[in-house]
Amino acid sequence: xxxxxxxxxxxxxxxxxxxxxxxxxxxxxxxxxxxxxxxxxxxxxxxxxxxxxxxxxxxxxxxxxxxxxxxxxxxxxxxxxxxxxxxxxxxxxxxxxxxxxxxxxxxxxxxxxxxxxxxxxxxxxxxxxxxxxxxxxxxxxxxxxxxxxxxxxxxxxxxxxxxxxxxx
Amino acid sequence: xxxxxxxxxxxxxxxxxxxxxxxxxxxxxxxxxxxxxxxxxxxxxxxxxxxxxxxxxxxxxxxxxxxxxxxxxxxxxxxxxxxxxxxxxxxxxxxxxxxxxxxxxxxxxxxxxxxxxxxxxxxxxxxxxxxxxxxxxxxxxxxxxxxxxxxxxxxxxxxxxxxxxxxxxxxxxxxxxxxxxxxxxxxxxxxxxxxxxxxxxxxxxxxx
Numbered sequence: 398x399x400x401x402x403x404x405x406x407x408x409x410x411x412x413x414x415x416x417x418x419x420x421x422x423x424x425x426x427x428x429x430x431x432x433x434x435x436x437x438x439x440x441x442x443x444x445x446x447x448x449x450x451x452x453x454x455x456x457x458x459x460x461x462x463x464x465x466x467x468x469x470x471x472x473x474x475x476x477x478x479x480x481x482x483x484x485x486x487x488x489x490x491x492x493x494x495x496x497x498x499x500x501x502x503x504x505x506x507x508x509x510x511x512x513x514x515x516x517x518x519x520x521x522x523x524x525x526x527x528x529x530x531x532x533x534x535x536x537x538x539x540x541x542x543x544x545x546x547x548x549x550x551x552x553x554x555x556x557x558x559x560x561x562x563x564x565x
Numbered sequence: 566x567x568x569x570x571x572x573x574x575x576x577x578x579x580x581x582x583x584x585x586x587x588x589x590x591x592x593x594x595x596x597x598x599x600x601x602x603x604x605x606x607x608x609x610x611x612x613x614x615x616x617x618x619x620x621x622x623x624x625x626x627x628x629x630x631x632x633x634x635x636x637x638x639x640x641x642x643x644x645x646x647x648x649x650x651x652x653x654x655x656x657x658x659x660x661x662x663x664x665x666x667x668x669x670x671x672x673x674x675x676x677x678x679x680x681x682x683x684x685x686x687x688x689x690x691x692x693x694x695x696x697x698x699x700x701x702x703x704x705x706x707x708x709x710x711x712x713x714x715x716x717x718x719x720x721x722x723x724x725x726x727x728x729x730x731x732x733x734x735x736x737x738x739x740x741x742x743x744x745x746x747x748x749x750x751x752x753x754x755x756x757x758x759x760x761x762x763x764x765x766x767x768x769x770x771x772x773x
Contacts, residue, residue, distance in 0.1 A: 404592055409579045419663055422588055426660060429595060492570040501574035520572030521579060551571070 399429070403449045406521070410453055413517045414460045414510060424463075428455035450532060461510060491519055491544065494551055504554050512547050515540075587661075594659045594754065646738070650706055650769060651751040651758040657704050657713055658725045658756060658771040664700035664715060674701040678712055683730045685712050686764050690742055691726050699723070706769065707735065718773070727769040736767050 399407075404425070411421030432452050436445055445451050496504065508516070518524045518532065526544070530537045569577075584592070666677035671687055678685070678701055685701075696718035704713045704727065711729035718724050740746035741762040748761035748770075759770045 401589065404584055404589060408584045408588075409582050412582045413575065413579060418582065422584070423662060426592065426595065426662070429592060433595075492572055494571045495568040496571055496574065497568055498574060498577075501571060501578075504571070505575075516572065516575055520575040 399432075399448050399452065403452075407449065407452050407456065409521060410514075410517055411456050411460075413521070414457065414513055420463075424456045424459050425452075427459055428452045431455045457510065457514060464510070491516065491548065494548065494555075496555060500555060500558055503558055504551055507550070507554055508547075511543070515543060515547065591659045591661065594656060646707075646735070647749055647760055648751065650760060651753050653706055654725070654727050654758060654769045654771050655753045655756055657727070658723075659754070661715075661723075662702060662704075665702040667700035669698045669700075671698065674698075674712075674714070677701075678703060681710060681712055683728070683766060685714070685728050686766060688726060688728075688763055688768055688770075690748060690759070690761060690763060691724075691768070691770050696724065705729075706767065722773040724770060724772040727771075729767050731762060731765050731767050736762065739767060 407428070408418075408421055408425055411424045412418055415421045415424060429452060432445070432448060432455060435451070436448075505513070514533075515529065518529045524532065526540055527537055530540045533540070666674050668674055668677075671685070675681075675685055680703065696716045699715045699717050701712050701714045704711050706727055706729045709729045709732070711727050714726040714728070716724045716726070739760055739762050740748055742748065743763060746761075748759040751758040751760075755773075757772045759772075761768055
């Protein structure tokens with residue numbers, strides 16, 4: 398059963414994805430409805446070992462559906478990515494990227510759903526790469542590629558932002 | 566400007582994000598209401614019965630049919646149906662999902678909610694007690710498409726009125742105010758629920 402702390406964390410997750418509290422609350426409500434129905438159904442009953450993770454996935458799926466509906470879809474499936482070779486010794490921490498609050502807003506706006514989720518799981522849930530891979534059901538290597546690509550995109554975005562500032 | 570790790574920014578952004586007490590109450594009510602529906606529609610004996618070996622599948626099938634029809638007869642009793650509708654509208658009232666159209670004008674609301682297969686009315690019964698109309702949204706009552714009209718009754722309180730099409734087989738047990746009958750009244754979760762038929766529509770109101 399979901400605890401009050403779960404509700405609060407899931408709400409934060411919803412806000413992280415949707416960018417506002419109204420949409421986040423609606424996503425959370427619908428996801429909890431889905432969870433309760435699935436919990437009672439004989440098919441899914443034994444598969445919901447982690448209720449919070451189930452609701453989080455439901456929030457993400459509903460959000461993607463909503464984005465599709467609104468035709469603002471910017472989701473890239475992990476399986477669709479062309480993976481770049483990643484050195485095991487390479488540092489994959491995102492913490493090293495230091496930015497201002499203003500730049501953060503710009504970077505956040507350009508991130509797709511998967512990238513926002515990734516950063517949320519790192520920053521708010523405090524998960525390791527392996528834990529995120531397990532949670533999302535993807536291979537660790539796939540996730541490392543994703544982080545690598547995200548960092549590269551962030552650096553490019555920050556360079557563009559800095560150039561804009563110089564022009565101004 | 567101060568530079569911080571990107572994850573720190575996200576933590577700062579979400580630090581103040583919290584569900585309000587009202588939202589938490591609504592989510593808990595949602596669970597309670599959903600559990601109510603599940604317990605009303607799921608017979609545990611039937612589920613255990615289906616867990617028997619496959620060799621008894623034909624017998625299971627026959628008995629399941631009998632149980633189904635008996636359950637149908639039992640659960641289709643008007644009083645239970647009225648209670649079901651009351652729980653459903655109370656749940657909708659507590660959740661306060663965002664309005665699809667915000668307007669104090671009924672005409673404007675009708676124009677926006679084009680999917681409705683009936684013409685929403687201004688109820689005489691509800692008129693006596695309601696406050697200022699805030700707007701409307703789609704919802705459902707017993708799986709039928711309905712409209713929720715929300716009213717501000719002052720002091721931070723609100724009332725909701727629900728309207729849906731009248732189906733004689735489903736709703737004939739409800740009192741018809743056009744025939745001088747008085748609405749059914751229930752008290753649920755501290756809220757007053759009224760159910761009635763008016764101008765050929767099924768109406769339900771929830772007041773705090």
